[in-house]
Amino acid sequence: MGRPHALVIPxxxxxxxxxxxxxxxxxxxxGFTVTFVNTEHVHERVTAALPENFSSDYGGxxxxxxxxxxxxxxxDRCDFLKFTQVxxxxxxxxxxxxxxxxxxxxxxxxxxxxxxxxxxxxLPVAKKLGIRTAAFWPASAWFLAIVLEIPSLIEKGVIDQxxxxxxxxxxxxSDKIPAINPAHLCWLCLHDPQVQENSxxxxxxxxxxxxxxxxxxxxxxxxxxxxxxxxxxxxxPIGPLVSAAGRIGHQPFSFWQEDPSCLSxxxxxxxxxxxxxxxxxxxxxxxxxxxxxxxxxxxxxxPFLWVSxxxxxxxxxxxxxxxxxxxxxxxxxxxxxxxxxxxxxxxxIACFVSHCGWNSTMEGLWNGVPMLCWPYFADQYxxxxxxxxxxxxxxxxxxxxxxxxxTEEIVGKLKELLKDxxxxxxxxxxxxxxxxxxxxxxxxxxxxDDFICAIKEYE
Ligand code: UDP
Numbered sequence: 001m002g003r004p005h006a007l008v009i010p011x012x013x014x015x016x017x018x019x020x021x022x023x024x025x026x027x028x029x030x031g032f033t034v035t036f037v038n039t040e041h042v043h044e045r046v047t048a049a050l051p052e053n054f055s056s057d058y059g060g061x062x063x064x065x066x067x068x069x070x071x072x073x074x075x076d077r078c079d080f081l082k083f084t085q086v087x088x089x090x091x092x093x094x095x096x097x098x099x100x101x102x103x104x105x106x107x108x109x110x111x112x113x114x115x116x117x118x119x120x121x122x123l124p125v126a127k128k129l130g131i132r133t134a135a136f137w138p139a140s141a142w143f144l145a146i147v148l149e150i151p152s153l154i155e156k157g158v159i160d161q162x163x164x165x166x167x168x169x170x171x172x173x174s175d176k177i178p179a180i181n182p183a184h185l186c187w188l189c190l191h192d193p194q195v196q197e198n199s200x201x202x203x204x205x206x207x208x209x210x211x212x213x214x215x216x217x218x219x220x221x222x223x224x225x226x227x228x229x230x231x232x233x234x235x236x237p238i239g240p241l242v243s244a245a246g247r248i249g250h251q252p253f254s255f256w257q258e259d260p261s262c263l264s265x266x267x268x269x270x271x272x273x274x275x276x277x278x279x280x281x282x283x284x285x286x287x288x289x290x291x292x293x294x295x296x297x298x299x300x301x302x303p304f305l306w307v308s309x310x311x312x313x314x315x316x317x318x319x320x321x322x323x324x325x326x327x328x329x330x331x332x333x334x335x336x337x338x339x340x341x342x343x344x345x346x347x348x349i350a351c352f353v354s355h356c357g358w359n360s361t362m363e364g365l366w367n368g369v370p371m372l373c374w375p376y377f378a379d380q381y382x383x384x385x386x387x388x389x390x391x392x393x394x395x396x397x398x399x400x401x402x403x404x405x406x407t408e409e410i411v412g413k414l415k416e417l418l419k420d421x422x423x424x425x426x427x428x429x430x431x432x433x434x435x436x437x438x439x440x441x442x443x444x445x446x447x448x449d450d451f452i453c454a455i456k457e458y459e
């Protein structure tokens with residue numbers, strides 16, 4: 001038997017290509033040939049952000065292929081209205097052609113297609129061609145359980161055909177799983193009614209498709225969401241999938257060029273002293289919000305590292321209050337994009353002000369870092385509920401009537417978080433559990449092993 005060939009397809013967004021690239025490395029470690037399928041736009045971005053002299057095929061470990069995403073080269077991929085309208089149709093046929101081409105040209109045809117569950121509409125392409133299918137779920141299993149439950153929620157009248165809830169009552173899908181505030185349903189946290197509907201349609205497709213895949217693997221771990229994994233029995237946790245720095249060809253996949261200089265700045269800071277502030281790849285803030293945050297960091301008196309993306313304010317560069325650059329020079333650091341996993345593992349980090357993207361949440365737990373939660377959209381509100389109410393490893397930043405998190409709230413919650421011994425202890429316990437899960441003999445380790453064996457056997 002030759003090397004099994006896996007085709008790995010992320011949803012085209014930062015928080016999706018990153019864990020799927022990590023998964024691809026693990027498949028390569030286990031003897032797979034991996035072809036990683038990005039959209040053309042994503043491929044261009046990540047290639048442009050790689051450091052100079054870096055081999056863009058990771059030293060030959062991973063091959064790349066591209067498919068279109070249905071938008072013109074210069075169009076804004078944060079135009080979710082257009083994006084959610086075109087992405088489905090634009091990708092199906094090119095994927096089929098790609099698979100047929102690989103199978104015609106190569107001795108080892110595709111043994112398995114592993115697609116992001118958020119791009120679930122692509123999996124029937126593989127089914128149709130008789131190829132084994134796996135969905136990779138890059139978010140919480142709780143979110144997955146809700147998506148799988150969509151048909152039953154519609155049938156019971158809990159939500160309507162367009163995904164809108166009947167009332168404001170918390171939605172329960174099982175006695176053992178936390179009830180969800182209907183306002184936190186992922187497809188409703190999207191700032192525009194038409195985008196909400198489009199996103200719900202895509203989730204309905206996913207819900208349907210995932211009932212028919214051969215495997216569902218999830219970037220989570222058993223002890224984090226045990227009741228949910230019991231409920232959604234066919235979803236296997238294999239996480240947390242954090243990058244293994246130091247591996248040959250290691251370079252996480254970033255849409256922006258990382259600024260590694262913050263690591264040497266962190267080296268100079270006292271142990272457990274620095275507030276790390278980062279909001280992932282999509283969060284936008286207005287001028288007032290940026291000012292409140294800047295003042296909050298100033299008045300906290302703590303050293304801070306703030307990832308302020310060049311597009312944090314949308315079209316224009318982030319604007320800071322007068323004098324803020326002096327504060328930064330004295331006690332802080334501003335970067336456009338950080339090597340976040342290395343930052344979070346640095347001993348000088350005290351806490352993480354986070355938008356609660358699932359990857360950031362996993363990375364925070366992996367490093368035992370307490371969190372201040374500042375969700376922006378999608379599943380981030382649901383993740384905040386986990387962090388604050390279920391795992392109790394962080395606090396929520398409350399907003400004023402205009403949706404702004406004010407300076408006093410930031411200063412007060414930072415103080416409260418840093419002196420909360422219970423939170424510190426619980427997040428340390430989860431860190432230990434996360435690490436045990438992926439060690440040899442751990443639950444995620446075993447699940448991944450079983451998954452690999454199943455694909456190889458089928459081949
Ligand atoms: N990230 C990074 N540098 C930064 C900010 C974020 O490398 O300055 C990475 C982070 O480690 C995570 C990903 O980008 O792996 C963001 O994914 P997440 O699910 O947290 O948020 P999203 O961007 O999807 O909202």
